[in-house]
Structure formats: structure tokens, C-alpha cells
Amino acid sequence: MTFSETFTGREDRERVLTDILRQGRAVPGNTLIAHVDRATLTVLAVRRLPTPVPVLDACSCFTAESIQRLRAALLTLAQDFAPARTATNTRRRDVTGELITVVCRLGEAEVTDEDEQFFWGWRISDHPAPAIDCDVYMVTPSGWASLAGDWSGTQPALPASDPTGEENRAVQQASAVQEAEQILTDASLALLTPRSHECLLCYVHRMLLEFGCDGRLRFAAHFRDTRAPRATAMERRLGEVHGLCDCGIFRNGYDLRPEHCIPEVVHETDGVTYVEEYRWPTPLPACLGVRSGSTQGCRLWWRRLHW
Ligand SMILES: [Zn+2]
Ligand SMILES: [Zn+2]
Structure with a gap:
């Protein structure tokens, strides 16, 4: 330079x-x-x-x-x-x-x-x-x-x-x-403020990119406190899907729906295409929005399947 x-x-x-x-x-x-x-x-x-x-x-x-x-x-x-x-x-x-x-x-x-x-x-x-x-x-x-x-x-x-x-x-x-x-x-x-109609999951994911996880449900709790103070069962519900900390919500609990993911490992057998792995795009698609007061994820997300 x-x-x-x-x-x-x-x-x-x-x-x-x-x-x-x-x-x-x-x-x-x-x-x-x-x-x-x-x-x-x-x-x-x-x-x-x-x-x-x-x-x-x-x-x-x-x-x-x-x-x-x-x-x-x-x-x-x-x-x-x-x-x-x-x-x-x-x-x-x-x-x-x-x-x-x-x-x-x-x-x-x-x-x-x-x-x-x-x-x-x-x-x-x-x-x-x-x-x-x-x-x-x-x-x-x-x-x-x-x-x-x-x-x-x-x-x-x-x-x-x-x-x-x-x-x-x-x-x-x-x-x-x-x-x-x-x-x-x-x-x-x-x-730290959740965006208008931003869902719990899109908000927590955005905060994790910026601040990282400290082993607690820190941003999930902040969302609940500022957007849905009556959702007292939220931690228990997240705990049930193995979300004991903010990043655990995604590791164990929720995943992007496949239509929003990028196919990563693809192979073809007898003319049929199989996708074995997906990865999340960067940045994620914009939140699809939820009604105010909700602690549900928007339609970008679904529960991870546990076999
Ligand atoms: Zn974590
Ligand atoms: Zn969302």
C-alpha cells in the first residue's frame, strides 16, 4: 500500500x-x-x-x-x-x-x-x-x-x-x-433490540453472529423479556428441544428448512438426485416474521429430526 x-x-x-x-x-x-x-x-x-x-x-x-x-x-x-x-x-x-x-x-x-x-x-x-x-x-x-x-x-x-x-x-x-x-x-x-416482527430464532441467530454464545439462553431470554414477557414457559420449551444455551437451540433444536439451504453433498444414482448435506446460506434469508408477542420461529425454521 x-x-x-x-x-x-x-x-x-x-x-x-x-x-x-x-x-x-x-x-x-x-x-x-x-x-x-x-x-x-x-x-x-x-x-x-x-x-x-x-x-x-x-x-x-x-x-x-x-x-x-x-x-x-x-x-x-x-x-x-x-x-x-x-x-x-x-x-x-x-x-x-x-x-x-x-x-x-x-x-x-x-x-x-x-x-x-x-x-x-x-x-x-x-x-x-x-x-x-x-x-x-x-x-x-x-x-x-x-x-x-x-x-x-x-x-x-x-x-x-x-x-x-x-x-x-x-x-x-x-x-x-x-x-x-x-x-x-x-x-x-x-x-440488542429485536427488529420489528423478527422471530425468536432469527433474532438469536443474528445475535450469536455478533456476540457469540456464553453457555446460557442469554439472547433468547432478552427476546422474551423485551418482546414476549408473558412467555414464561419459553425456557422449558427450548430445553425440551435441547436448547440449553443460545447456540444449542440451533445445534440440537431447530434447523433451516431445506428450501432455504444450499445443497452441499449431492450424488446421482440411476438418474435420481440425492442431497446428503445442506449448508446454511450467509447471510440467512430475512426473517419471514411472526405476530408480536410470539416466541415461535418463523417459517424459515423447523424442528431438527432426532433418529
Ligand atoms: Zn452455546
Ligand atoms: Zn424468523
Whole structure:
């Protein structure tokens, strides 16, 4: 890729970081996302969110759910910065801005999981703003460092003690937390809400693609709570078809009807075609809809046969 770098060296990084910290009223525990003009290195806007606590699984990988949550928040912030890219406006040379992430925290200016989660959050965000999301920086009282490229320095740094007074800082921090929590809540609510007339099975399948299964009937229960609060027997009914967790509903309980599947293993004997295996298309067909309050699947689905 011949895409030119926004920064040429340490001085312009330090200057832009200083501007971001000032505009974003940096305090430890927050992360600043700045929209920077690539041509002039002007900081156009800065937003703040409380740095999420990184959630790691048994293999020390970020869990899909925590990264999806961060991704949703970053997407909301990116959309907030700039009008959405149109389909004809996605060429590289139209990219005029850069989104720079600055994790403000205590401790040493070395890469931690707190910083690294933003790399993954951005990598999968595919946000529509006319900007690229390259750099993640961390700034602490002992200086700054970049996640990639090995850049670091002692200035700018966060103040070791608070010159504006503890109380003032606490107020600032509280309002920033509220602001960002609102963004997180709005973003995750929009993602989690069943679509109008969407059936239980299409909804749970859509959520599994986005968030994965955590071993419970998490999304099925959310559907019931928001769409059909009187369907108290739902868990028992799903349990009867071996749906003890969200993904089990599909592994053991329900399958797409064959007319919506793609024939996979086909063979012909004496001029008769046999289909031995089907696979599900990606994406699935749109939900065929159910009446509101129903916890049945739509006509895309049928019970798996157990021999
Ligand atoms: Zn499962
Ligand atoms: Zn459906």
C-alpha cells in the first residue's frame, strides 16, 4: 500500500498529542479519540470515553463480546465525527482525516491490554467516517508511547498530581463517564433490540453472529423479556428441544428448512438426485416474521429430526 503516513517524526506526534490532551481535558482512566486533519495535523475534535476494563478469556485473548461492545462505542464515536461516507466516496485519496486513540492512565508508558483492546476494537469496526484509524497512544505521568512503530517520549505527559484540584477533577471525570456510558448504552441497545416482527430464532441467530454464545439462553431470554414477557414457559420449551444455551437451540433444536439451504453433498444414482448435506446460506434469508408477542420461529425454521 502506498498510502502516506500522517506523521513524519517525533515532533509532530508530540505536538498533536499535546493538542489532543488539552482539548480532551485528559485525566487518567479515560481514553480520548481525536479526529485529526491529515494535511494540516489540526485536531478537529476530541471525544472521551472511560477506558473499558479489558476482558480476557482463558487463552488471554480479548473476549468477542467485550471487543464487540468497544467496537459499537467506537463506531458511534466515529460516526459522530464526520458525515457518513457514501458508496462512491470510499477511495483512499478521499480520506482526509485520521482517528487517533489516546489512552490516558497511570503507570508506565508501556503497552498493556488496556491499550491493545483499542487496536482490535478499531480493526473490526469498519466505520463509515472519512478517516482512517491508525494509531493508538498511551500517555501516563511518565510520558507517552505508541502501540505500533516504537515511538515514545517524556513529553507530553499527564500531571502526576492534579493542578486543578481533586474536586474539580472528580466532577469532570463523573460527567465524562456519564457521557460515555450513555453512548455505550445507546449503542448496545440499538444492537440488542429485536427488529420489528423478527422471530425468536432469527433474532438469536443474528445475535450469536455478533456476540457469540456464553453457555446460557442469554439472547433468547432478552427476546422474551423485551418482546414476549408473558412467555414464561419459553425456557422449558427450548430445553425440551435441547436448547440449553443460545447456540444449542440451533445445534440440537431447530434447523433451516431445506428450501432455504444450499445443497452441499449431492450424488446421482440411476438418474435420481440425492442431497446428503445442506449448508446454511450467509447471510440467512430475512426473517419471514411472526405476530408480536410470539416466541415461535418463523417459517424459515423447523424442528431438527432426532433418529
Ligand atoms: Zn452455546
Ligand atoms: Zn424468523
